[in-house]
Amino acid sequence: MTGTFLGMPPFPEAAHDAVNNAQLRHNLRKATHTIRGKRAAVVDELDDWPQLRAAGKAIKDHTLRHLDRYLIQVEEAVTAAGGHVHWAADADEANRIVTDLVRATGERDVVKVKSMATQEIGLNEALADAGIRAYETDLAELIVQLGDDRPSHILVPAIHRNRSEIREIFLREMAEWGEPAPADLTDEPRVLAEAARRHLRERFLSAKVAVSGANFMVAETGTLVVVESEGNGRMCLTLPETLISVVGIEKVVPTWADLEVFLQLLPRSSTGERMNPYTSTWTGVTPGDGPQDFHLVLLDNGRTHVLADEVGRQTLRCIRCSACLNVCPVYERAGGHAYGSVYPGPIGAILTPQLRGTASALDASLPYASSLCGACYDVCPVAIDIPEVLVHLREQVTEQPGHRAERAAMKAAGWVFADPSRLSRVQRLAGHTRRLIPKRLPGPGAAWTDTRNIPEPPAQSFRDWWAQERGSDGSPRRDDA
Amino acid sequence: MTSRATVLGRIRAALADAPADTAAPLDRTYRRRHTDADNTLPLLVENLRDYRAIVHEVTPDQLPSAIADALRRRGCTRVVVPAGTPETWTADVSGIELLGDTPPLTVDQLAAADGTITGSAVAIAETGTIVLDAGPAQGRRALTLVPDYHLCVVHAADVHASVPDALGHLDPTRPLTWISGPSATSDIELNRVEGVHGPRTLEVLVVRD
Ligand code: SF4
Numbered sequence: 001m002t003g004t005f006l007g008m009p010p011f012p013e014a015a016h017d018a019v020n021n022a023q024l025r026h027n028l029r030k031a032t033h034t035i036r037g038k039r040a041a042v043v044d045e046l047d048d049w050p051q052l053r054a055a056g057k058a059i060k061d062h063t064l065r066h067l068d069r070y071l072i073q074v075e076e077a078v079t080a081a082g083g084h085v086h087w088a089a090d091a092d093e094a095n096r097i098v099t100d101l102v103r104a105t106g107e108r109d110v111v112k113v114k115s116m117a118t119q120e121i122g123l124n125e126a127l128a129d130a131g132i133r134a135y136e137t138d139l140a141e142l143i144v145q146l147g148d149d150r151p152s153h154i155l156v157p158a159i160h161r162n163r164s165e166i167r168e169i170f171l172r173e174m175a176e177w178g179e180p181a182p183a184d185l186t187d188e189p190r191v192l193a194e195a196a197r198r199h200l201r202e203r204f205l206s207a208k209v210a211v212s213g214a215n216f217m218v219a220e221t222g223t224l225v226v227v228e229s230e231g232n233g234r235m236c237l238t239l240p241e242t243l244i245s246v247v248g249i250e251k252v253v254p255t256w257a258d259l260e261v262f263l264q265l266l267p268r269s270s271t272g273e274r275m276n277p278y279t280s281t282w283t284g285v286t287p288g289d290g291p292q293d294f295h296l297v298l299l300d301n302g303r304t305h306v307l308a309d310e311v312g313r314q315t316l317r318c319i320r321c322s323a324c325l326n327v328c329p330v331y332e333r334a335g336g337h338a339y340g341s342v343y344p345g346p347i348g349a350i351l352t353p354q355l356r357g358t359a360s361a362l363d364a365s366l367p368y369a370s371s372l373c374g375a376c377y378d379v380c381p382v383a384i385d386i387p388e389v390l391v392h393l394r395e396q397v398t399e400q401p402g403h404r405a406e407r408a409a410m411k412a413a414g415w416v417f418a419d420p421s422r423l424s425r426v427q428r429l430a431g432h433t434r435r436l437i438p439k440r441l442p443g444p445g446a447a448w449t450d451t452r453n454i455p456e457p458p459a460q461s462f463r464d465w466w467a468q469e470r471g472s473d474g475s476p477r478r479d480d481a
Numbered sequence: 482m483t484s485r486a487t488v489l490g491r492i493r494a495a496l497a498d499a500p501a502d503t504a505a506p507l508d509r510t511y512r513r514r515h516t517d518a519d520n521t522l523p524l525l526v527e528n529l530r531d532y533r534a535i536v537h538e539v540t541p542d543q544l545p546s547a548i549a550d551a552l553r554r555r556g557c558t559r560v561v562v563p564a565g566t567p568e569t570w571t572a573d574v575s576g577i578e579l580l581g582d583t584p585p586l587t588v589d590q591l592a593a594a595d596g597t598i599t600g601s602a603v604a605i606a607e608t609g610t611i612v613l614d615a616g617p618a619q620g621r622r623a624l625t626l627v628p629d630y631h632l633c634v635v636h637a638a639d640v641h642a643s644v645p646d647a648l649g650h651l652d653p654t655r656p657l658t659w660i661s662g663p664s665a666t667s668d669i670e671l672n673r674v675e676g677v678h679g680p681r682t683l684e685v686l687v688v689r690d
Binding site for chain 1: 483484485487488489491492493494495496498499502507508509510511512515528532585588589592605607608609610615621622623626627644645648649653654655656657658659660661662663664665666667668669670671672674676677678679680
């Protein structure tokens with residue numbers, strides 16, 4: 001079973017291993033640079049990208065402002081279309097609802113579409129405790145599951161694994177879960193993908209129950225949307241008799257027409273494609289086509305806590321595209337596991353401590369897992385001001401009682417503050433792109449800035465700096481070659 | 482208290498101090514399309530090919546022979562033909578078993594078929610996307626999913642420039658499948674591999690009528 005993140009050390013300790021793992025750093029670098037290059041190219045094709053981004057932000061903000069109304073509308077529309085709607089206040093309740101629904105079918109196996117929400121609540125583990133086996137069907141999630149591992153990237157969860165490791169995992173584990181890997185398995189990606197196809201084929205064709213998340217749900221019509229590439233999503237959404245979708249309450253959009261914004265923003269930001277290979281939409285049940293029993297589980301699990309925070313609530317605009325991971329210099333070095341959550345990278349650094357609170361040393365350290373360079377904000381398709389939320393969370397962490405959290409925070413801050421050139425770069429960027437330029441740095445930075453003046457932001461723009469530092473093709477000029 | 486009441490109560494409490502919504506009619510200043518009307522067809526073909534679909538442009542007269550040729554080249558012996566497919570489409574096909582879906586084919590029958598011929602609801606030029614809405618000549622979703630080969634007919638009249646244009650022509654109450662090239666994965670060291678679970682080959686006949 002997929003390992004959990006409980007008991008993880010704080011970010012700086014966890015990141016330490018990754019930073020010293022040359023193979024991992026190489027994999028991550030290659031992956032993030034490749035995807036961000038593709039993203040930049042397809043975003044450039046749309047000369048109205050800033051307007052699309054502004055619309056995406058505005059639609060999400062409007063929806064969040066009236067979240068109660070739109071959720072009730074979704075509930076009515078899904079019910080009218082023959083589906084069933086359940087409300088889950090927390091992870092335990094969501095797991096209980098799904099477990100009971102699976103039990104009611106009499107099945108002991110479920111197939112799963114890759115879903116952040118079900119990872120967040122630990123659904124696979126909860127199902128296993130109830131004697132139900134959940135089979136991940138996305139290739140990367142399959143690699144993670146078979147390797148008894150944790151995902152390290154939102155879009156490409158097994159990016160920390162290379163082909164020979166994947167081959168070993170398949171040879172060792174597939175037989176225990178179903179169709180074994182062929183004995184002559186090579187480490188060619190095409191051959192490995194074929195082994196996964198065969199391994200899962202029989203399961204897809206016989207599965208009676210599927211569990212998914214959703215990228216969007218439309219209030220006006222009750223339509224759910226799943227965006228994917230491999231067709232495993234289509235298999236799960238179409239062939240079984242029962243479909244259970246666990247969806248965070250922030251995933252709602254008001255109207256069908258609003259999808260025109262998000263179906264442009266998401267694929268281009270995420271995989272760097274004009275459109276992902278497959279998008280499925282369904283509304284309740286359709287007689288004679290697809291599952292005839294459909295359940296929507298609306299998940300809170302801390303989201304209303306995020307909503308209550310004036311500065312932090314913008315985090316709920318996130319459409320999980322992972323663009324912010326691919327541009328983050330800290331993620332590139334630390335890797336996804338260091339964030340101790342299914343949400344890594346810049347989005348993880350703000351979402352996780354808001355969902356879980358900052359009582360643990362790990363969660364208290366997350367707001368410091370950033371250099372505040374602002375690159376994440378630049379690429380975010382719904383314009384989440386991640387640096388602003390990070391600074392806001394740092395203030396909260398340092399205000400809370402107890403030394404444990406503060407020490408963890410100070411230690412994390414060390415990564416940035418240990419090297420004065422790194423800090424001054426951070427300040428320039430933060431100041432200029434964010435207009436955040438403070439007299440004092442908040443949180444643990446305060447002690448440092450109390451004895452120094454923070455320089456004025458330079459005239460040079462972030463883009464200019466980036467080009468100068470990295471070259472126009474995005475390749476590095478120094479310090480991380 | 483039910484969880485529904487709990488969650489809705491938390492939302493209302495969380496928003497108690499939120500400013501009134503000013504975005505009344507949302508400012509939609511983005512473009513409806515990014516290409517000229519006379520460029521939609523060439524752009525569709527270009528983008529479909531970019532996503533490794535096989536594409537042919539044909540006239541209505543050429544369609545039956547184009548379908549027969551494609552199936553022959555592919556070496557098909559059994560293909561699924563959804564209800565509502567015009568008989569002319571398969572008029573030139575010989576020596577290939579055509580499987581109807583009434584009564585519904587079992588998954589095993591679908592898995593044993595070599596491919597499926599369908600029409601389409603709309604296509605989107607800017608993204609290289611074809612949308613099926615389970616209407617006539619398209620059938621239920623499983624038909625274009627389980628067999629390894631999908632031969633799809635797109636009429637020029639159904640081609641729209643952009644996602645915003647296309648959405649207005651789609652009915653959300655129907656189950657929709659948006660297809661942009663064949664199934665693909667990039668999960669192993671970011672190498673693109675076509676065909677993990679969906680059809681490994683997508684062949685498109687664009688009919689200029
Ligand atoms: S925060 Fe923005 S860039 Fe990051 S995953 Fe969410 S939507 Fe994408």
